[in-house]
Amino acid sequence: MRHLNAQGLNPKETEMIYGYARVSHTDQDLTIQETALKAAGAEIVRGEKVSGTSRKGRKELETLLQFLREGDVLMITRLDRLARSLSDLSAIVDDLTKRGCSLKCTEQPVDTGSATGRAFLGMLGVFAQFETEIRKERQAEGIAQAKAKGVYRGRPADHERLVTIFDLKRQGVGATEIAKRVGVTRPYIYKVLARQMSLPI
16 A cells, blocks of 8 residues: 655555545535545545536646556546546546556446446447537527527627526526636626526527
């Protein structure tokens, strides 16, 4: 087993299972994920409370990725704990594969160290791509709807932002999280949604 150094990790020759836990908000608890990872064999578990929409600012994840060595395993409970976008997930998996490491999930049959696990991950990628295409169609419909309602008369980027807001709202995402993802204020989100509801469909 590898021992911890001042940074929390210290690589040696022995293969290791590293666990990674993540929640999006500071008021959420990491305990359930951490317990599940340890029960599944993770010897070292790192957790953080940060959005998964980007790899930026995820210091604990980057720390684990830096210390993984050939034969090591990065374990998570679900894929969405590691990445929220197919591009980020693919980049991480590709990096692990090139270094001779593997990715495993405790709640999904994902194990890039096995043919079956890789096949399942590939299947998820196909579905994710399909979902992306559907989302693009919804965005196009949303843009047309926004133009027809006159909710937005700004630049194309503004229309895309508006459609993203509507799309996230349809997915059940709250105003605070929408504002964070889109990069606007919460009152702005309320204003846009209120104007949409006040106009005839």
